[in-house]
Amino acid sequence: MNKKWSAGIVAGVMFAGLLAGCGNANNNGGNDAGTNAPANTNTNTNTTTNTGSNAEPTEEAVNLRLYTYGTEEAYNWKATLAAYTQAKPNVTIELVQLSEKGDTQEATKKLDLAAASAEQIDVLMFSDAASYAQRVSLGMAANLDEFITKDGYKVEEDYKVDTHLNGSVYALPGKFNPWYVLLNKDHLDEAGLAVPTDWTWDEFADYAKKLTKGEGAQKRYGTYFHGPQNGGWMEYLKLKLENQPENSEFLKADGSSNLDDPNFKATLELRVKMEKEDKSSVPYSDMISQKLAYRNQFFNQSASMLTIGSWMNTEIGGTDKVPLTFHVAVAPFPKNNPGDEAGLTPVTTDYVAVSDTSKHKQEAYDFVRWYTTEGQVVQGKNIPAWNGVKSDQIASIVDTILAGTKNPELVDKNSLVTTLVNSKASQIIAPASYQAEVYKAINEEYEKLILGNQDIDTTVANSQKRVEEIIAANKK
Structure with a gap:
């Protein structure tokens, strides 16, 4: 067993629990992405073996164990692994499903325990950058540089997500879930507004103002921001940081504070302007006191625009629980300035x-490379991060996804496909072990601002001071 991993297992499990608490809210709000179901109390690990084709192996037989949180329903494992074994008859993939319900918290705990118990693990999957970075630091994942150099490609060129x-x-990255903006196209048509294909936050704010209509309980807002909340959903306080190629987080890659970036203050200014001056975004106090749900805000037409992750692809055409009764279009994550690089957005x-x-x-490695390229097309459940997938293939995958919704005909598929094709992730910044403390501090300072208890400059100064203190305390 890897000694470094063994020594760090207790710390790793504690870190996973800490980040999972804020990560679910911060990334996808529990079940939003289809991978964080309620915790399953059954502690048994389910394994199934893919027997593949009947072809006689011409090489030495190899059995690989794949540890994953992905369910059959969400990942189409049987067909996917059968396709690989057909191509590689000497390789058998044993699927170890760590959670029957796809609960990433449960799966991460079981993965940690499996590693500590020296179980055979050959391929493993992490659901977020925090889990990936933490377990790399503990020595759980092998360095792939030599394999990649031998194959002659660059991750940052072959994939939309750079995993360095x-x-x-x-x-290597599998699925690709960029953030985008859902639009009530009927409301846009009513206001004489076109579906944006490349826009800025200033233009987003202008759209929201023009889409806002009515007063009181029946008021329709231009947009709804589902965060921050209790240190989670912090994407909504990084709006003008997240569309940058580097330094898109509150902390820099070297662990120092990034709150002196003018785009942090600019995000606060945007949020205050839209809520207090334009009155075009749902009030923060309403979101907190009424425990508003973003699906209801958008699908009930209480808000015309919703900035959210593309895990919503499976629901965008409406479901039994949340039906769609209007036309929906999709726009890319806004830029700060017209001349900025297009397509940069938060990505899971x-x-x-x-x-x-x-x-x-x-x-x-051969399996990982295949799975994150051709295997993603075979799987047919998500948009691949692999750039080898052409636009027409993505359109076909989107067709399959939308076919599972109630009213796919109400979705502007062209705007969805175009947005997904053009989206790309900014640089991954390995989260600090005290990331949750940073989130909580910034969230608390924002609440003072948006509830009228301090101004923007004070909010920035206090946030900087508190984050610097957290960093210093954790260096001792």
Whole structure:
């Protein structure tokens, strides 16, 4: 067993629990992305073996164990793994499903325990950058640089998500869930507004103002921001940071504070202007006191625009619980300035890694590379992060996804496909072990601002001071 991992297992489990608490809210709000279901109390690990084709293996038989939180329903494992074994008859993939319901918190705990127990792990998946970075630091994932160099490609060119950490690659990205803006196209048509294909936050604010209508309880707002909340959903306080190629977080890659970036203050100014001056965004106090749900705000037409992650692809055409009764279009995540690089947006993905304890690293890497490229097309459940997938293939995948909704004909598929094709992730910044403390402090200062208890300059200064103190305390 990897000694570094063994020594760090207790800290790793505690860190996973801490980040999972804020990560679910920060990334997708529990079940929003289809991977964080309520915790399953059954502690048994389910394993299924893909037997593949009947072809006689021409090479030495290899059995790989794939540890994943992904369910059959969400990941189409049987067909996907069968396709790989058909291509590689000597390789058997044993699927170890860590949660029957796709609960990433439960799955992460079981993965940690499996590693601590020295179980055979060859391929493993992480659901977020925090889990990926933390377990790389503990030595759980193998360095893939040598394999990638041998294959002759660059991750930052072959994929929309750059998975480098400290200059090396330890995982390849699977699915691609960028953030975008959902639009009530009927409201846009009524206001004489076109579906944006490239726009700025100033233009977003202008749209929201023009889309706002009515007063009192029946008022329709131009937009709804579902955060921040209790240190979660912090994307909504990084709006003008997240569309930058680097330094898109509250902390820089070297662990220092990034709150002196003018785009942090600009985000606060945008939020205050839209809520207090334009009165075009749902009040923060209403979101908190009424415990508003973003699906209801958008699908009930209480808000005309919703900035959210593309895990909503599976619901965008309406579901039994949340039906769609109007036309929906999609716009890209806004830029700060017209001349800025287009398409940069917050992105969630699956980080697919080779275990550092695997005795078959080459075969495990071969599977990871296939799964994150051709395998994503075979799987047909998500938009791949692989740039080898052409626009017409993405359109076909979107067709399959929309077919599972109640009213796909009400969705402007062209705007959805165009937005997904043009989206790309900014640089991954490995989260600090005290990230949750940073989020909580900034959230608290924002609440003082938006509830009228301090001004923007004081909010920035107090946030900087508190974050610097958190950083200093954790360096001791």
